[in-house]
Amino acid sequence: MVIDALEASEHGKAEKAVRINAVGSGLEYDDLNVVLHSTRLQAIVIPKVQSAHDIQFVVRMIDSVAPELNRANIRLLASIESGLGILNLREIATADPRVDALVFAAEDFCTDLGLIRTPSRKEMLYARQAVVTAASAFGLQAIDLVCVDYLSDSILEEECREGCEFGFTGKQAIHPKQVEIIQRMFLPDPANIARAAKILEGYEAHSQKGVGAFNLDGKMIDLPVVKWADKIVARAKAASVEIPGSSTAGERETKKG
Known part of the structure; x- marks a missing residue:
């Protein structure tokens, strides 16, 4: 079968x-x-x-x-x-x-x-x-x-939100009706996608000048933040979500450090 x-x-x-x-x-x-x-x-x-x-x-x-x-x-x-x-x-x-x-x-x-x-x-x-x-x-x-309360969309959304905050990249489903919510909730937040794309654009511009850490909207951006932005953009691209700004965002691997 x-x-x-x-x-x-x-x-x-x-x-x-x-x-x-x-x-x-x-x-x-x-x-x-x-x-x-x-x-x-x-x-x-x-x-x-x-x-x-x-x-x-x-x-x-x-x-x-x-x-x-x-x-x-x-x-x-x-x-x-x-x-x-x-x-x-x-x-x-x-x-x-x-x-x-x-x-x-x-x-x-x-x-x-x-x-x-x-x-x-x-x-x-x-x-x-x-x-x-x-x-x-x-x-x-x-x-x-899995969320065993499969009849409750709100509980599933709460669990998905918590899972994302914990660092999970996905969630198991126990019922077909849960799939759409899980897929939607594990997409990066649009505000985070926009922020990540902006960070990567700034990183590209500053790294060409030999500058490591830089200021963006009053906040210090260094390599760990750039790596976070790379992951956000990569996840969005994997889900075919349009990325604002640079077309090269997420297509580069940041240096280990």
């Missing part, structure tokens, strides 16, 4: 990922043996990832089963659902170059630790920030928890 859906789908802007059963469940081998034969498979969601071993098992399957031309293109999304997964974030994030995202699964995490799920989500603050920190450190996407 899944393989039929993959083969019948058209390539587009939306990526197509298949969630397999967890490594160690006894079902993962059969799942991978089927879906990896599809040349349209773009990503695999690996649930309940506890260590690099789980990633490496999937990688070995990819390299032995998937069509050779597609092996390097299959991206891996590691779902973190336990205390051990949080403690092993570094090794999970660096287990293979095909790891593309860390996903935080709230319900299983709370069950694993015996936490009481509350509307404030305060009981998961450390774990969520740990996922964002590891993802950012190793250049991965960070995908936030």
Whole structure:
């Protein structure tokens, strides 16, 4: 059924990922043996990832089963659902170059630790920030928890806003009606896009003169701020949002520093 859906789908802007059963469940081998034969498979969601071993098992399957031309293109999304997964974030994030995202699964995490799920989500603050920190450190996407109140648009918007503020780059959906809101809420704010474009224009002008930090609208702009602006513009461009100002904004990688 899944393989039929993959083969019948058209390539587009939306990526197509298949969630397999967890490594160690006894079902993962059969799942991978089927879906990896599809040349349209773009990503695999690996649930309940506890260590690099789980990633490496999937990688070995990819390299032995998937069509050779597609092996390097299959991206891996590691779902973190336990205390051990949080403690092993570094090794999970660096287990293979095909790891593309860390996903935080709230319900299983709370069950694993015996936490009481509350509307404030305060009981998961450390774990969520740990996922964002590891993802950012190793250049991965960070995908936030699902909103279980799927009938409430306002609660979903509040969770999306909080996720953006925490540094998550996306959010899981539990119902199709949530997708539009999530996509809209995770777009950079228009005011931030305009500000970021202005910062990048100023950076280009001043760097040509050999000037590092500069003043813009009464605020000091230095390299960390420029890097923030680059990320905002890159996210906006990825969503086909028009960028005001310079056409080169976001097309340059700022120096590490």
